[in-house]
């Protein structure tokens with residue numbers, strides 16, 4: 805009957821993100837790749853590195869460490 809009550813329960817939900825550590829926010833970035841103007845994000849599960857341009861749109865595209873090194877100018 806009271807259809808306007810529907811959205812209320814979610815808005816009052818407490819958020820518990822206060823214990824998130826700020827120093828973990830950057831994650832892992834491969835420095836030589838990042839310094840060459842690329843994303844440099846490291847995928848922890850595979851150890852592969854993103855060589856897309858820094859601050860690229862969309863999701864990262866990870867390549868092997870050799871390819872990442874070549875992209876970084878090695």
Ligand SMILES: [Zn+2]
Pocket residue numbers: 843844845854855856860863864865
């Ligand atoms: Zn990326």
